[in-house]
Amino acid sequence: MDVFTAENQPGGGDDQAFPAEETDDKDDDGVDLCRICRLPELPDNPLRYPCACRGSIKYVHQQCLLLWLNRRGHKHCEVCGRSYSFVPVYSENAPKRLPWHELMRGLLLRALRVVGWVLVMLFNVYCYSLHPSGRHDAIESQRIFGVSDMFASILAGCVYTGMIAYSFTIMALTRFIVEHFFGRHHHVVNGRGHGVVPRVGLVLWKWLLILCDWWHLHLIKIRIFHTLMAELDPGEVVFRLGNAQFHEFGAVRSVLFFLDDNAFAVLAVSFYTSFFFLLLPFFMGKLVFALLLIFQLMELAMPLLSGYSLGQEPVIVGYITMLALAFAYLVSVALSRDSIQAIAKKLSLGLLFITLAPLFLLWILSVKVWKNLSVVKDGFILCLKLGVLPLVLGCWLDFCMLPIFRTPISQRLETLSNYPILLILHWLFGQIWLLLVLNSMVLIQKIFKKRLFWFLLDVTDPNYKNTKVHTGQFLFELAFHGSMMVTVVDLPIMTICLISPSFFPLQFWICDERIMFGSMAAYVFLVRLGPFEWLAELIKPAVEPIFRKWVVTVSSWLKLSDFLLENHADQNVRVPLQNDLGEWFLVRSMAEGSVVSLYGSQSVTTFEEDIGNARFILKIGLMLALATLSMFLISIISMVLPLLIGRLFFHSIFFIIPFGLKYDDLYGFWIGCYILRATYMGACFVFYHIKIGRTDLLLNLVLLSIRNAILFSIWISGIPAMLGRLIHLMIIIPLQVPLNESPPVYSFFQEWLMGLVVLNIWTYLTMFTRITCFATVAWQEKLERIRNAPTNSLPSTWLLLDVFYPLMFTLIATLVFPYLVAYSLFPCLGFSGAVNLAVQRLIWPVLLAIIILLFVAKLTRDLFVYIHRVEYNDRYMVGDRVTNFTEDLVSG
Incomplete structure (x- = not known):
């Protein structure tokens, strides 16, 4: 039987896998115990040691291990990092290989499943094309990306598929939240209703719940939804739902037997959404148009249905017809149960209630407000602090940054008036600013004496109330933050514009419509790299020592050290009280503008003695001026220097390429x-x-850097150049140049760029994805070693002889051998010039065709082997068994 060996996970090195000291892995009686359930080995449940852990966590039952892996969601040990290896177990009557007809049956079923997925996509494309929004999206895609009509329709269908997924996500989350907060009421739908419409509605509703269960099971596999649902229900209700009962679909599921559960569910979800929201309204609209034409009322009815050019759309007319039919059905049900007199009575009571209800609700609201006036006042103050203050700061920050984008104030105001939701971004930027100020205040109060902040609010005071206005503090916050933004944002930008008017506005790729799609992908890639976390980790450790050094230097120069600096040897400095207040500490501080006292109050009786010197106020003012100037200069340097270096880098790259x-x-x-x-x-x-x-170590590092630079230059220059020339000879010339014309001369740079792109794509697919068809097992092992080991630790001889030499030899042989055959052998055989020219032009495409045929043959063989293994496992596999860990498995 085959053993699927496990791959070594990062961080599971040999030093971690085999500890030097081993603890006792037995209990008091000397019996081995399971690491999870702490029970000994049983006759029908033996103990295994599937990873490199030793001691008391060496052994485990297979059932306990599988239960733990299903809960944790990964397939490797959390301690040693080794992946678990499982061996399939087959029945005793399993043959060596499947018969040919069973293998072909499995291949046909999988081909039908692929066709089913294609049909789902084409069905969505067709349905969305019936809606005016679908045609509009297709036209926009064709205009922006410059693609054909068919491809634009497919893009619109992809958008529609995303809308279906979004709607079912909202439906599944809503159902989960409702059941969580209002109880789980499981209604058994048996289809017994009065009339055809209720019975069909109950069946459709039952099928919809089944599809919601299936989508719910897929949502909990995504980390963000799993976290959300686990937070709503710590009892792990997300795991209680069983598999979706697709057999309840009856004959529909039997007809589509060749589809797996996922394909069938996707098809059902697409049909549900498309039928009720697109197909049914479309055909009903067509039917209305046909009836109007029959009765020759189209000319009279079209002006009534042509508002905003939507009345001519069958889907819109279908929506109107469905609403009318639903209303008529409800009226008919009401008329069948009540008399005309009862209906008139209910209507009169309803009109009376509608007339008096607003006055009654207004009276109740006024009474409630009067009784809870303090609650209203507190809510207003909290909205002012937590909502208005960050919004004002965000708007002011946006105003200060307008010169960066060269956006007029009138245009920004027009944008905000058209899209008021953008104010949420201003509020968010205001909150980020307050958070940065709070971190700065924590740093400042670690260095200065506590009595310097006697005029600030003490949010650690037990008598502090967040619902008090503090008018003076609020005005001070606005003045402080406004002047700070002017110092670190507005004045530096104005100075840069004054010195170099061409420095702004900033250039972004997303502003170019030609590459909008690629630019968005590039920005997503940049966000995934985590530059913000990297920048924060780089700046935070350097800020505190630089700031402390600046404060000590300036204070000693102005002879203010005794007054300003904290004497940590004499005073018991209290750390901020985040732990005492919990999460409310952050809310309180940011509600008060983050300009608060964090260490508790201190007596200020000696304050007048310290300022007895006549020059004290002048020294403090001079220190504040120096601080403002320092922040101004640092802000200019932080804006200008990285941008200048980055632009110089881009200009140098664009000059070369x-x-x-x-x-x-x-x-x-x-x-x-x-x-x-x-x-x-x-x-x-x-x-x-x-x-x-x-200096000897420096010399070794320099030599190592030279070696790496040489190898890197070979990788990005020689190999891509030869690969690009092959692409030029095999693909570009045969496709673009007829045989009776001379081939164009391509530049070395274009060929090198094509080769570099193809080489990087091949490397990425082979090293960082599960796609293994583009490389042999030997090359996969080489690339795996390069990825896992540091570059400096790789031997130079191994890199040259086992990595670079085979690649270069293969490319040189592929280039040289056809050249020798076409330009030396065929002319010597006495063929005509036309034949020689055809051979010279077509020998590389023929070689490419042979390579493609061999590649397709290999893929076909691998496909048959894979299908054979899957069908064999489906028929004769009875389970799997975890294998014991051995050192030979690691070394192999």
């Missing part, structure tokens, strides 16, 4: 930050080793 593309300042900023960080770290490293006299 003329892309014809503008640079992007967002990428330029991060590239500049990386270059500055690398330069600083390199300079510090060199200075430190020269200082301690380790």
